[in-house]
Structures are given as structure tokens and as C-alpha cells.
Amino acid sequence: MQPVFSNLAGIAAVLGVVPCLLAPVAARAESAPEPSTDQSTAPETAAQPLAQAGGPMPGLPLEAAQESGAGADPAPATADAAGDTDAGGDGEGDGDGDGEAVWRGTLELYGFTPLKATGTTRVRGFEADVDLDLGDILDALEWATFVRGSVERGRWGLLTDLSYVRLGAQGARTGPGGRLTGEAEVTQKLGIYDLAVRYRIGEPETALAKPGAFTLVPYAGVRLIDATLDVDAEVQGNGPLGLEFERQGTFGRTWAQPLVGVQGQVFLSPRLRAFARADIGGFGISGDRDLSGNAQVGLGYAIGNSTQLNLSWRYVGLEYRNDKRPSSGFNLDQNGIEVGLTFFF
Numbered sequence: 001m002q003p004v005f006s007n008l009a010g011i012a013a014v015l016g017v018v019p020c021l022l023a024p025v026a027a028r029a030e031s032a033p034e035p036s037t038d039q040s041t042a043p044e045t046a047a048q049p050l051a052q053a054g055g056p057m058p059g060l061p062l063e064a065a066q067e068s069g070a071g072a073d074p075a076p077a078t079a080d081a082a083g084d085t086d087a088g089g090d091g092e093g094d095g096d097g098d099g100e101a102v103w104r105g106t107l108e109l110y111g112f113t114p115l116k117a118t119g120t121t122r123v124r125g126f127e128a129d130v131d132l133d134l135g136d137i138l139d140a141l142e143w144a145t146f147v148r149g150s151v152e153r154g155r156w157g158l159l160t161d162l163s164y165v166r167l168g169a170q171g172a173r174t175g176p177g178g179r180l181t182g183e184a185e186v187t188q189k190l191g192i193y194d195l196a197v198r199y200r201i202g203e204p205e206t207a208l209a210k211p212g213a214f215t216l217v218p219y220a221g222v223r224l225i226d227a228t229l230d231v232d233a234e235v236q237g238n239g240p241l242g243l244e245f246e247r248q249g250t251f252g253r254t255w256a257q258p259l260v261g262v263q264g265q266v267f268l269s270p271r272l273r274a275f276a277r278a279d280i281g282g283f284g285i286s287g288d289r290d291l292s293g294n295a296q297v298g299l300g301y302a303i304g305n306s307t308q309l310n311l312s313w314r315y316v317g318l319e320y321r322n323d324k325r326p327s328s329g330f331n332l333d334q335n336g337i338e339v340g341l342t343f344f345f
Contacts, residue, residue, distance in 0.1 A: 101154035108148040110340030119332035140167040161194040196221025207302040214266040223259040223281040228252035257281035271302040289321040310340040
């Protein structure tokens with residue numbers, strides 16, 4: 001029996017030592033955080049962007065999908081960029097995306113055809129009336145140039161309107177009995193050149209716009225007028241004496257006028273607009289009588305994104321007389337049809 005008890009005593013001693021050895025390990029295990037809690041929290045935190053983005057991408061493991069979902073979201077950046085672009089302008093297209101004012105311009109090539117032209121030419125006290133219809137004007141027309149343009153930066157800009165016309169006529173008449181024959185040649189040149197500062201109210205001038213979009217442009221500047229009348233008359237006798245008499249005369253003047261005016265337009269449809277223009281110059285500053293003016297109303301239709309065809313009625317009036325005695329001068333009234341092609345850039 002002694003060996004048995006010895007063996008039992010040895011086993012009991014071993015069992016007594018084991019708890020002493022395991023006690024420090026158990027103490028460290030109790031003080032350490034539970035791994036189950038950390039492992040469950042980390043996936044939930046990483047999975048939040050995936051839940052917001054609509055879940056993991058198909059075909060990717062959960063860890064890769066979590067890394068992909070945790071990247072930068074492009075949607076807010078795009079919205080911010082678009083918001084910055086919209087905030088750059090003033091709502092009327094006067095600036096680019098950075099808020100800077102942009103340059104715009106127009107160029108119009110047009111032709112003005114008076115249906116009726118009346119007036120009086122006075123040279124050193126002698127007057128001659130003018131009454132021409134369309135056929136007479138076309139027969140006498142030798143040259144014509146018309147161009148109109150504008151440029152602006154923001155709302156301020158410049159405009160110009162340049163026109164030059166040269167008319168010529170000649171005729172001959174034989175007196176009673178055939179003794180005298182008279183020939184005359186008359187050339188008239190008229191150039192009108194406008195340059196003014198303008199300010200735009202409303203939308204920029206474009207070929208296309210929303211119905212109801214309008215533009216109003218007052219302007220002020222200078223008008224330069226260059227008028228010349230050349231007369232070459234010759235009288236020849238057909239009798240035995242063969243008398244011959246020739247006389248040439250020229251009346252010409254170039255002068256400047258102050259100019260004020262306004263032009264406007266409103267869109268009736270995305271391509272169709274109605275427009276009008278009126279100005280006045282002179283005010284009697286350069287002579288005894290010194291006055292000029294324009295009045296115009298018409299329609300424009302866009303035939304492209306940056307081109308417009310215009311058709312309008314126009315009146316042009318011009319009166320001048322110097323303060324000399326005997327006086328010289330002229331007055332002219334024209335009204336007719338204007339056709340133009342405008343380019344926007």
C-alpha cells in the first residue's frame with residue numbers, strides 16, 4: 001500500500017503546482033481586450049462607406065471592396081466644381097467660369113436701297129430739287145459700301161456704322177433751232193461714318209436666345225460726314241461761229257457731328273427677333289443748319305448658330321447749310337429697304 005500512497009501524493013503535489021503556474025497566464029488573459037469585440041467593430045466601421053455607396057462591388061472580396069469604398073467619392077467634388085462654375089458668371093453671360101468679363105462682337109454687311117429720295121441742293125444761292133425713285137437711283141448708282149459692327153467687353157463697348165455711296169448722271173440737250181447743245185455731268189459722293197461708345201442693358205447680343213430675351217443699347221459718339229457734288233457743264237454752238245463754253249463747279253465739305261442714339265431687340269422665338277434703332281446728330285453746331293438722323297425697324301432670323309439674316313425699313317435724313325452769304329448746302333430724305341447679314345463672334 002505504501003507505493004500507492006506515494007504515487008497519490010506525487011499526483012496531488014503536481015496538481016497543486018499546476019494552478020500556481022496557470023494563475024499568471026489567467027490574470028494576463030483577463031486584463032487583455034477581448035478579440036471578438038475588436039474584430040466585430042472593425043468590419044462595421046469599414047463597411048459604413050460601402051453601405052453608403054450601395055454595397056461592395058461584384059466580384060471583389062469583402063476586404064478589397066472595403067478598400068475601394070473607402071476611397072474618395074467623386075460625386076461631391078463634381079458638384080462643387082459645377083457650383084464654382086455657375087458662381088463665376090452674373091447670370092447674364094457677361095463673364096466666363098472665373099468671373100472674368102469676356103469679349104464679344106458683331107459684324108454686319110448690309111445694303112440700303114432707297115425706294116424714294118427727295119431733297120434740295122443749293123450752291124452759292126442757286127437751288128436744284130432732287131426727286132428720285134428706285135429706278136433712277138439704280139441707274140445713277142456707281143458704287144456703294146455698307147458695313148456695321150460692334151465690340152464689347154462685359155457691358156461696355158464700341159460700335160461703328162460706315163456707309164459710302166457714289167451717284168453719277170449725265171445728259172445732253174439741244175436748244176431751239178439746233179444752234180446750241182448743252183451737256184452736263186453730275187457726280188455726288190456721300191460718306192457717313194459713325195463711331196460711338198455703347199453700354200448694354202439686358203442679355204448679350206446673340207443669334208439664338210430664349211423668347212422674351214431683350215437687349216437695350218444706348219450709345220453716344222461722333223458722326224463724320226463727307227459730301228461732295230461735282231458739276232461739269234459744257235455749251236457748244238452749232239452755228240458758223242462755233243462758240244464753246246464750259247463750266248465746272250465743285251461743292252464739298254467734311255464735318256463732324258455729336259451723335260446720340262439707342263438700339264434694342266427682343267426675341268419672339270429662339271431664332272426670330274424684332275429690332276429697332278434711332279439716332280440723331282448735329283444739333284446745329286457745324287453750320288447754320290446741321291442735322292442728321294436714322295430710324296430703323298425690322299426682323300432678324302438666325303440661319304445658323306452665329307449668323308442672322310435681317311430685313312428692315314429704314315429712314316435716313318440729312319440737312320446742312322453753311323452760314324455764308326450766298327449760302328451753300330443740301331438736304332436729303334431717303335426711306336427704303338435694308339437687307340443685312342450679321343455674324344456674331
